[in-house]
């Protein structure tokens with residue numbers, strides 16, 4: 001008995017790996033409130049969560065039906081590791097409809113959502129001791145995904161205002177080093193909602209060429225763009241050769257729970273990405289890929305446009321309500337699913353603001369610190385929910401601010 005108990009104590013357990021311990025970042029901790037709120041909702045408590053970028057829209061019925069038909073048709077066996085030929089073809093074709101360029105199925109590798117694709121892409125280009133340039137504010141999982149491969153994120157210090165106007169050569173130069181391997185781009189950006197223009201992307205492209213860097217372009221919000229047009233860095237001459245696009249059906253097609261994403265890049269990178277997919281995933285579920293192939297057809301483009309127009313309306317609703325609260329400062333997001341709000345005028349740092357808001361008003365949102373070390377005075381609020389959820393959340397926020 002005594003021996004058994006002793007072998008179960010912490011001190012005597014083998015150590016956890018450095019990689020695993022290194023991924024416990026502020027970004028990872030940022031989800032704690034989202035998890036707590038989801039549990040509370042599950043228990044039937046009166047909690048409103050505006051944490052996640054997960055729309056209230058249902059996946060289009062024809063896509064769900066395709067999955068059901070696929071299961072009924074016995075498509076429940078291993079799929080080819082890089083993805084089914086049909087889905088890879090449709091990923092390339094959908095991209096071509098989008099940007100008019102020629103993409104081949106061989107350039108697409110299927111993963112378990114953009115998160116998994118991002119992890120694989122980062123692992124492919126940056127290893128132990130390497131560095132990845134990350135524009136701050138960045139998406140909450142970036143830092144951990146970079147660290148998991150043994151590399152580190154080098155913040156490129158943008159203020160929200162600058163980010164709207166320009167990525168300058170100076171700020172990139174200030175962050176680059178001998179071990180820099182890649183630039184991680186995200187436009188429209190989560191959490192800031194800013195969208196990079198041609199000049200920004202040309203600056204990044206020239207810089208990547210000069211320093212021989214990869215570009216990882218996270219384009220999961222490219223369809224949810226409200227003002228202006230989306231431009232990918234791959235539209236700049238020479239950039240398809242050094243860019244790995246990461247994308248998924250989560251945001252564009254209301255398919256977060258299907259966990260279906262991909263990389264699209266030069267065939268030289270696809271070879272390594274396929275090796276990674278083999279040892280970590282061994283293929284995504286066949287029936288999900290069959291449904292994804294349907295989502296990516298031309299009718300899917302129409303559904304995608306409808307979701308984007310609804311989200312634009314929700315963005316306007318949230319911005320209208322936020323502007324009724326004098327202590328809050330925010331820039332109107334040009335794309336994505338979030339308002340990123342400066343709460344300094346309330347006198348509370350973002351994390352404390354979020355904790356108090358949750359305990360007094362039962363409204364859950366994400367603290368800015370999850371999106372980079374300089375974002376301590378911010379909070380992120382999602383407008384992906386239904387109007388009634390947004391209204392209820394904004395009423396709670398207004399009441400909280402009135403009292404603080």
Ligand SMILES: Cc1ncc(COP(=O)(O)O)c(C=O)c1O
Nearest residue numbers: 053113114115139190248250261
């Ligand atoms: C910027 C960004 N990249 C990647 C992801 C991951 O998306 P997926 O659901 O496809 O894994 C998200 C999800 O919120 C995101 O906001």
